[in-house]
Amino acid sequence: xxxxxxxxxxxxxxxxxxxxxxxxxxxxxxxxxxxxxxxxxxxxxxxxxxxxxxxxxxxxxxxxxxxxxxxxxxxxxxxxxxxxxxxxxxxxxxxxx
Amino acid sequence: xxxxxxxxxxxxxxxxxxxxxxxxxxxxxxxxxxxxxxxxxxxxxxxxxxxxxxxxxxxxxxxxxxxxxxxxxxxxxxxxxxxxxxxxxxxxxxxxxxxxxxxxxxxxxxxxxxxxxxxxxxxxxxxxxxxxxxxxxxxxxxxxxxxxxxxxxxxxxxxxxxxxxxxxxxxxxxxxxxxxxxxxxxxxxxxxxxxxxxxxxxxxxxxxxxxxxxxxxxxxxxxxxxxxxxxxxxxxxxxxxxxxxxxxxxxxxxxxxxxxxxxxxxxxxxxxxxxxxxxxxxxxxxxxxxxxxxxxxxxxxxxxxxxxxxxxxxxxxxxxxxxxxxxxxxxxxxxxxxxxxxxxxxxxxxxxxxxxxxxxxxxxxxxxxxxxxxxxxxxxxxxxxxxxxxxxxxxxxxxxxxxxxxxxxxxxx
Ligand SMILES: Cc1cc2nc3c(=O)[nH]c(=O)nc-3n(C[C@H](O)[C@H](O)[C@H](O)COP(=O)(O)OP(=O)(O)OC[C@H]3O[C@@H](n4cnc5c(N)ncnc54)[C@H](O)[C@@H]3O)c2cc1C
Numbered sequence: 155x156x157x158x159x160x161x162x163x164x165x166x167x168x169x170x171x172x173x174x175x176x177x178x179x180x181x182x183x184x185x186x187x188x189x190x191x192x193x194x195x196x197x198x199x200x201x202x203x204x205x206x207x208x209x210x211x212x213x214x215x216x217x218x219x220x221x222x223x224x225x226x227x228x229x230x231x232x233x234x235x236x237x238x239x240x241x242x243x244x245x246x247x248x249x250x251x
Numbered sequence: 252x253x254x255x256x257x258x259x260x261x262x263x264x265x266x267x268x269x270x271x272x273x274x275x276x277x278x279x280x281x282x283x284x285x286x287x288x289x290x291x292x293x294x295x296x297x298x299x300x301x302x303x304x305x306x307x308x309x310x311x312x313x314x315x316x317x318x319x320x321x322x323x324x325x326x327x328x329x330x331x332x333x334x335x336x337x338x339x340x341x342x343x344x345x346x347x348x349x350x351x352x353x354x355x356x357x358x359x360x361x362x363x364x365x366x367x368x369x370x371x372x373x374x375x376x377x378x379x380x381x382x383x384x385x386x387x388x389x390x391x392x393x394x395x396x397x398x399x400x401x402x403x404x405x406x407x408x409x410x411x412x413x414x415x416x417x418x419x420x421x422x423x424x425x426x427x428x429x430x431x432x433x434x435x436x437x438x439x440x441x442x443x444x445x446x447x448x449x450x451x452x453x454x455x456x457x458x459x460x461x462x463x464x465x466x467x468x469x470x471x472x473x474x475x476x477x478x479x480x481x482x483x484x485x486x487x488x489x490x491x492x493x494x495x496x497x498x499x500x501x502x503x504x505x506x507x508x509x510x511x512x513x514x515x516x517x518x519x520x521x522x523x524x525x526x527x528x529x530x531x532x533x534x535x536x537x538x539x540x541x542x543x544x545x546x547x548x549x550x551x552x553x554x555x556x557x558x559x560x561x562x563x564x565x566x567x568x569x570x571x572x573x574x575x576x577x578x579x580x581x582x583x584x585x586x587x588x589x590x591x592x593x594x595x596x597x598x599x600x601x602x603x604x605x606x607x608x609x610x611x612x613x614x615x616x617x618x619x620x621x622x623x624x625x626x627x628x629x630x631x632x633x634x635x636x637x638x639x640x641x642x643x644x645x646x647x648x649x650x651x652x653x654x655x656x657x658x659x660x661x662x663x664x
Pocket of ligand 1: 289315586
């Protein structure tokens with residue numbers, strides 16, 4: 155069984171985790187046009203190689219980030235989202251400008 | 252050694268003629284360059300050369316002919332989809348399959364077995380009724396059937412009320428069937444090569460030279476080729492090759508695993524599928540039971556097999572058809588599939604003027620091989636997008652006009 159290290163729960167069977175898609179920055183819901191949204195929702199980098207993704211430890215609903223190699227099926231590292239997102243993303247401010 | 256045998260061995264007619272051209276140098280220029288020598292690439296070449304007189308065509312294949320998903324699929328052929336666009340498209344493909352052996356003069360072993368999908372929930376029954384009505388309206392034979400009819404069709408099914416998910420009803424698709432997957436690609440490639448198409452195996456496309464919105468040349472591990480136009484038909488490598496053309500595709504790449512038992516006497520006529528258990532089973536004409544199911548849980552460009560998937564496939568197959576527990580597994584494998592968000596393909600024009608897309612076939616594209624060849628060849632030869640494939644354009648994702656076949660593709664075939 156393949157193992158993955160959850161930043162909260164430690165090493166667990168990979169079947170305990172749910173894959174949540176590539177890390178991409180979300181367009182502005184108020185100001186961005188629909189084709190930008192289409193890109194964000196449907197189009198992905200889908201690289202053959204290194205990828206940054208959202209993963210969730212299903213049993214504890216804990217979301218984190220994983221770096222994987224999609225060719226060799228290696229998990230390179232996993233870390234809490236706080237390493238990537240240090241500030242709150244606030245769309246409502248941009249809306250008022 | 253008997254004299255007759257020596258005479259035969261030395262005669263001019265032995266060995267018989269080759270199906271495909273032997274390895275030779277690449278030419279400097281082709282009118283049409285097809286990237287990918289699977290069923291789709293070969294079918295496009297066949298229809299171009301036979302029906303449109305376009306013969307200066309090359310198929311570039313990085314491995315060997317039909318060694319990708321064409322060799323790895325479980326050969327379920329059906330048209331019982333949900334959307335009007337999907338049903339019409341796969342219906343026409345099924346019609347072509349029926350006549351393909353005659354078309355080629357080469358046996359593709361098409362067998363009209365019928366396909367049975369099982370409902371284990373009320374929601375599934377509702378969606379079956381919907382599919383049956385859409386199918387009938389468009390000339391595809393599908394009907395919702397009850398437990399007695401299911402028992403008659405497949406007496407070995409686990410019909411117990413105490414099963415984890417008891418069987419409640421079925422969607423019987425009398426038109427469904429199967430064919431020898433390798434024979435399909437061989438038949439197309441043979442017919443294309445006889446008409447002057449060149450097949451180059453062990454030839455990898457490594458990049459594209461693009462100038463003012465057109466592909467000027469195709470780079471390969473064996474040198475550069477000038478081209479009139481290019482089609483990509485590379486299944487699991489769609490995003491990778493698309494990127495060479497600067498085209499971003501709505502695709503995630505997942506492995507799909509399957510397995511097959513040793514051969515046994517023929518007992519299972521129809522193809523049987525259970526979306527609830529994520530499993531489907533069919534007995535090949537050689538007697539083996541082919542077992543397939545859902546995709547891997549996360550994206551990967553790797554054909555490794557996993558114990559988890561084998562366990563869950565075997566457990567689900569035995570739940571539906573308990574006699575399979577007596578069988579011995581012969582082989583297991585995986586293919587790499589290009590999954591779209593709406594479980595429908597991406598066919599037709601691309602942002603580049605002379606570059607065509609045949610992608611997003613995911614876990615369901617073998618059954619589309621003939622109609623995809625016909626329509627893509629027509630598009631390339633006439634520059635007009637055939638009505639049948641208009642809805643499958645890449646643009647649909649920007650227009651939010653997805654063709655949702657997720658339900659009708661639930662156990663991935
Ligand atoms: C396990 C499994 C079960 C399936 N079951 C079914 C089923 O029951 N029914 C159904 O309809 N579909 C099924 N499918 C899906 C079906 O197999 C595919 O959609 C279909 O075969 C795609 O055909 P193709 O010709 O486009 O791809 P392929 O046969 O994969 O051909 C693409 C070719 O492109 C080549 N290539 C890639 N990159 C390059 C490059 N850079 N240069 C040159 N060549 C390149 C590859 O080597 C490959 O041979 C299944 C798939 C799998 C994996």
